Amino acid sequence: MKDKANAIVAQSGGPTAVINSSACGVIQAALKSGKIGTIYGATNGILGVLHEELFDIGAEIPETIEALKRTPAAAIGSCRYKLKSLEKSKADYERILDVFKAHEIHYFFYIGGNDSMDTADKLNKLAAGTGYELVCIGVPKTVDNDLAYTDHCPGYGSVAKYVATCAMEAGKDTEALYTTDTCTILEAMGRNAGWIAAATGLAARCSEDAPHLIYLPEIPFTLEKFVSDVKDVYKRLGRVFIVAGEGLKNKDGTYITADTGAFSKDSFGHIQLGGVAGILKTVIEKEVGIKARFNLLGTNQRSAMHFASLTDINEAYMCGEMAVKNALAGENGKMVTLVREKAKEYHCTTGLAELSDVANGEKKVPREYINQAGNGITEVMRNYVRPLVKGEAPITIGNDGLPVFMRFERKSVEKKLPQY
Amino acid sequence: MKDKANAIVAQSGGPTAVINSSACGVIQAALKSGKIGTIYGATNGILGVLHEELFDIGAEIPETIEALKRTPAAAIGSCRYKLKSLEKSKADYERILDVFKAHEIHYFFYIGGNDSMDTADKLNKLAAGTGYELVCIGVPKTVDNDLAYTDHCPGYGSVAKYVATCAMEAGKDTEALYTTDTCTILEAMGRNAGWIAAATGLAARCSEDAPHLIYLPEIPFTLEKFVSDVKDVYKRLGRVFIVAGEGLKNKDGTYITADTGAFSKDSFGHIQLGGVAGILKTVIEKEVGIKARFNLLGTNQRSAMHFASLTDINEAYMCGEMAVKNALAGENGKMVTLVREKAKEYHCTTGLAELSDVANGEKKVPREYINQAGNGITEVMRNYVRPLVKGEAPITIGNDGLPVFMRFERKSVEKKLPQY
Numbered sequence: 036m037k038d039k040a041n042a043i044v045a046q047s048g049g050p051t052a053v054i055n056s057s058a059c060g061v062i063q064a065a066l067k068s069g070k071i072g073t074i075y076g077a078t079n080g081i082l083g084v085l086h087e088e089l090f091d092i093g094a095e096i097p098e099t100i101e102a103l104k105r106t107p108a109a110a111i112g113s114c115r116y117k118l119k120s121l122e123k124s125k126a127d128y129e130r131i132l133d134v135f136k137a138h139e140i141h142y143f144f145y146i147g148g149n150d151s152m153d154t155a156d157k158l159n160k161l162a163a164g165t166g167y168e169l170v171c172i173g174v175p176k177t178v179d180n181d182l183a184y185t186d187h188c189p190g191y192g193s194v195a196k197y198v199a200t201c202a203m204e205a206g207k208d209t210e211a212l213y214t215t216d217t218c219t220i221l222e223a224m225g226r227n228a229g230w231i232a233a234a235t236g237l238a239a240r241c242s243e244d245a246p247h248l249i250y251l252p253e254i255p256f257t258l259e260k261f262v263s264d265v266k267d268v269y270k271r272l273g274r275v276f277i278v279a280g281e282g283l284k285n286k287d288g289t290y291i292t293a294d295t296g297a298f299s300k301d302s303f304g305h306i307q308l309g310g311v312a313g314i315l316k317t318v319i320e321k322e323v324g325i326k327a328r329f330n331l332l333g334t335n336q337r338s339a340m341h342f343a344s345l346t347d348i349n350e351a352y353m354c355g356e357m358a359v360k361n362a363l364a365g366e367n368g369k370m371v372t373l374v375r376e377k378a379k380e381y382h383c384t385t386g387l388a389e390l391s392d393v394a395n396g397e398k399k400v401p402r403e404y405i406n407q408a409g410n411g412i413t414e415v416m417r418n419y420v421r422p423l424v425k426g427e428a429p430i431t432i433g434n435d436g437l438p439v440f441m442r443f444e445r446k447s448v449e450k451k452l453p454q455y
Numbered sequence: 456m457k458d459k460a461n462a463i464v465a466q467s468g469g470p471t472a473v474i475n476s477s478a479c480g481v482i483q484a485a486l487k488s489g490k491i492g493t494i495y496g497a498t499n500g501i502l503g504v505l506h507e508e509l510f511d512i513g514a515e516i517p518e519t520i521e522a523l524k525r526t527p528a529a530a531i532g533s534c535r536y537k538l539k540s541l542e543k544s545k546a547d548y549e550r551i552l553d554v555f556k557a558h559e560i561h562y563f564f565y566i567g568g569n570d571s572m573d574t575a576d577k578l579n580k581l582a583a584g585t586g587y588e589l590v591c592i593g594v595p596k597t598v599d600n601d602l603a604y605t606d607h608c609p610g611y612g613s614v615a616k617y618v619a620t621c622a623m624e625a626g627k628d629t630e631a632l633y634t635t636d637t638c639t640i641l642e643a644m645g646r647n648a649g650w651i652a653a654a655t656g657l658a659a660r661c662s663e664d665a666p667h668l669i670y671l672p673e674i675p676f677t678l679e680k681f682v683s684d685v686k687d688v689y690k691r692l693g694r695v696f697i698v699a700g701e702g703l704k705n706k707d708g709t710y711i712t713a714d715t716g717a718f719s720k721d722s723f724g725h726i727q728l729g730g731v732a733g734i735l736k737t738v739i740e741k742e743v744g745i746k747a748r749f750n751l752l753g754t755n756q757r758s759a760m761h762f763a764s765l766t767d768i769n770e771a772y773m774c775g776e777m778a779v780k781n782a783l784a785g786e787n788g789k790m791v792t793l794v795r796e797k798a799k800e801y802h803c804t805t806g807l808a809e810l811s812d813v814a815n816g817e818k819k820v821p822r823e824y825i826n827q828a829g830n831g832i833t834e835v836m837r838n839y840v841r842p843l844v845k846g847e848a849p850i851t852i853g854n855d856g857l858p859v860f861m862r863f864e865r866k867s868v869e870k871k872l873p874q875y
Contacts, residue, residue, distance in 0.1 A: 108628045205753070207530075332752065334748070335641075338628040342762060424856035
């Protein structure tokens with residue numbers, strides 16, 4: 036690799052509280068190394084590369100770069116643009132290489148999930164085929180925690196801490212007002228993997244504490260079992276607090292939000308629009324006869340910097356930093372992974388996995404992390420998630436009492452190619 | 456009043472992050488005074504009195520009482536049981552007096568909103584009529600901030616701080632992923648008054664910041680104006696972040712969630728179940744043609760102790776403390792109010808208002824707090840709310856990385872009356 040080659044850092048997919056910490060790790064490590072020329076940010080992930088919308092991210096003032104660690108979402112800009120196979124999306128891949136060539140980009144640091152690792156992998160292979168020197172290193176990111184080959188994903192510890200705390204707090208609300216609002220349902224993100232919902236089990240330090248029931252997409256959902264579970268808790272405590280993963284599925288694998296049988300309009304009214312929580316609320320009111328309400332934290336769960344996990348922030352930074360160090364040490368086509376060391380005290384280091392392996396993997400919540408009844412978690416899950424939520428984010432509070440976040444100045448780099 | 460008379464403290468209505476701070480103020484001031492005998496907690500507000508479900512709250516260990524300041528919701532237990540006029544609910548009022556007599560209760564400290572003040576007022580008048588010595592003092596509480604005769608309500612500063620922060624964070628999420636998730640709607644509590652929605656205006660420190668549009672129940676909602684507003688912001692920024700009060704109404708005063716005209720099933724499908732945010736999402740997708748999603752914080756907004764306002768916590772405590780001090784100083788039939796002193800720096804003291812006045816009042820957001828276009832706030836509103844959200848709650852974090860809340864041991868007091 037020639038000395039002082041340029042680099043691009045980009046972010047992709049759903050934002051998290053700490054994806055900017057990873058970007059900070061990449062940028063600061065690249066600047067510190069003295070071995071990388073200009074480090075560009077690509078506005079809105081791979082879309083920014085395709086449209087040659089780059090800015091000199093290394094030239095932003097150091098305080099702005101440092102403040103990435105305390106700013107949620109994706110400050111460089113993200114996207115959900117999905118590139119297909121090299122054959123089907125050939126024009127896109129070639130355009131990306133053209134942009135790289137035009138700006139002498141030889142390092143590509145892509146912070147994202149499976150799809151991003153797939154894009155980086157294919158790009159890397161295309162470059163190798165054409166003889167263009169390119170180093171692609173992936174940085175893991177997803178609140179869903181479903182990437183394979185890594186103990187956990189940056190972003191997960193923070194969403195776990197926040198949603199578990201929300202379950203604890205809304206649980207206290209239900210406990211206070213159970214004579215009216217007897218049942219509360221909290222819907223957690225995670226379309227195919229129930230890691231976030233499972234993490235809320237940490238909130239229940241005793242059997243009175245919320246959540247009393249947790250449902251994950253990994254366990255087939257049946258109406259009869261659910262109604263029976265709710266009745267049992269109601270009988271025991273006079274109130275019920277439920278956490279439901281957004282991606283609950285029937286026995287045949289159909290999302291219950293899409294089911295036209297047991298949860299059809301005729302049986303339960305037009306309840307599809309409330310999502311999983313809306314369906315469960317209607318089922319409970321109809322079948323158990325108690326009032327239910329639901330909280331849908333939505334994007335607030337993945338952007339909750341104000342109560343992010345310090346462990347998560349630090350690990351996200353480490354992943355970004357190690358991406359640069361590994362790239363400069365000659366690694367290529369890899370994603371940085373988090374490795375939980377076998378020790379009494381939690382200790383996390385980094386490793387590497389093949390981009391192609393990560394692209395094709397998906398890690399669901401293992402059966403032994405879920406209780407026998409399929410409506411709660413086990414000690415194995417608790418031990419897994421507990422260290423990840425520790426420590427509080429050192430946020431900056433303005434003199435108006437609210438957090439202060441950064442925004443890039445974003446000085447555009449002159450385009451050298453025709454419009455795409 | 457005879458020396459060492461007993462007291463009851465009770466909580467009522469929707470919980471807040473700081474209603475327990477008020478309870479703490481009452482309990483600690485009562486214990487410290489040396490002038491009150493036993494201080495009882497009534498489990499689940501006035502329901503607890505009716506059913507003679509009392510516990511010796513002053514005998515709980517001091518650490519539990521102190522931890523009330525850091526615990527959300529209503530630790531004594533709340534309810535929504537509404538007593539009507541003295542004629543219509545005569546049996547209830549008389550039963551309450553019987554319970555008071557049986558346990559020699561001569562002080563009643565009721566923490567709640569309008570309805571609670573109404574109950575306390577009527578009870579007070581009934582007692583006076585029968586010659587039973589009773590001192591009733593109200594402590595204000597409501598996240599809705601709609602009580603009259605007080606500058607603001609304990610509970611409001613915390614929900615304002617939290618929901619404004621959520622708008623800021625989810626706003627960053629929309630800014631990061633606007634190429635896919637172009638519009639986000641955050642629904643705020645407040646059925647008739649838009650104080651919470653209005654507070655989120657603090658989050659927008661510049662015109663790029665979320666929220667870009669804020670809709671309050673105080674301003675009649677029209678579809679045409681709304682669609683035009685959204686289009687304008689979309690044109691300017693390529694993304695739109697909206698905060699909507701849950702109680703938006705049409706020109707004729709009908710809740711838009713109940714409207715059968717412009718928002719009917721035929722026009723927009725079966726969208727009522729998503730509440731206001733669900734309706735707005737559907738309108739935007741249909742009329743503006745951009746993807747919209749919504750966050751419904753629900754009870755998490757009123758129980759968010761993990762990011763409560765320290766100013767609010769302290770003022771809630773002060774209200775509880777002053778309730779006891781005023782009662783012992785001979786006041787009766789009053790609610791403690793918060794008084795904003797006319798000074799350059801924010802300074803808040805307490806005053807008193809007649810229970811009957813508070814019971815019949817309602818304070819909406821004044822027109823001058825809302826911008827000309829009816830879709831945002833003015834500097835007057837900012838200046839009003841800014842001091843209330845300042846300071847962060849000193850929460851206790853356990854060694855599992857999550858907050859630690861208290862729960863009363865709740866040693867029941869023996870019943871002396873037949874079941875009600």
